[in-house]
Amino acid sequence: MTTIIIDDNKVARSTMKQLASQIDDLQVLGDFSNAMEGYNFLQKHQVDLLLLDIEMPGMTGIELTKNLGADKAVIIFTTSKKEYAVEAFELSVVDYILKPITPARFLQAIDKTREIIESKKTEIQSDNDEFIFFRDSNIVRRIRFDEILYAEAMGDYVKLYTPQKILCHPHQIG
Numbered sequence: 001m002t003t004i005i006i007d008d009n010k011v012a013r014s015t016m017k018q019l020a021s022q023i024d025d026l027q028v029l030g031d032f033s034n035a036m037e038g039y040n041f042l043q044k045h046q047v048d049l050l051l052l053d054i055e056m057p058g059m060t061g062i063e064l065t066k067n068l069g070a071d072k073a074v075i076i077f078t079t080s081k082k083e084y085a086v087e088a089f090e091l092s093v094v095d096y097i098l099k100p101i102t103p104a105r106f107l108q109a110i111d112k113t114r115e116i117i118e119s120k121k122t123e124i125q126s127d128n129d130e131f132i133f134f135r136d137s138n139i140v141r142r143i144r145f146d147e148i149l150y151a152e153a154m155g156d157y158v159k160l161y162t163p164q165k166i167l168c169h170p171h172q173i174g
Helices: 010-021 035-044 061-068 082-090 103-121
Strands: 002-006 027-032 049-052 074-079 095-098 131-136 139-144 150-154 157-161 166-169
Touching: 002 010, 002 035, 010 027, 010 103, 027 035, 035 049, 035 061, 049 061, 061 074, 061 082, 074 082, 074 103, 082 095, 095 103, 131 166
Parallel strands: 002 027, 002 049, 049 074, 074 095
Antiparallel strands: 131 139, 150 157, 157 166
16 A cells, blocks of 8 residues: 655654554655645655645645545545544545544554555446345335445435435435
């Protein structure tokens, strides 16, 4: 797994490099003191993970995340401020670590990242005859697995997203 570190704080960069060096399958390809340097690197190189600070001079980590678009690497925000957490997770970041970063918390975030990266590599294969029955607005529908783009749990509701429509079920599926 490859990563870069983008943080304007030299001590924070050094800490993350030191923690990353203790993880066998994590390779730091570079560290950058501002988002623009990181952005320029990412235009030429592909990485699996960004360890990204939020508050930096010039472009913020949130602005960088928005500029990277859909094929961005997995992102872990590392920051000393709690107030960006909601916006960060709206950008689909994997984790949000508050500084100072502890080894246990860093390892937890890396493990979570590893699972996500591995799940992206695993292709879901199904026979065309595999399906589930899903109740949507009091109508029971037969949905083939290969039609489901993804599912989303929202409290007591489950949503299935298909190319044609979004189906909503007001109970837990189990």
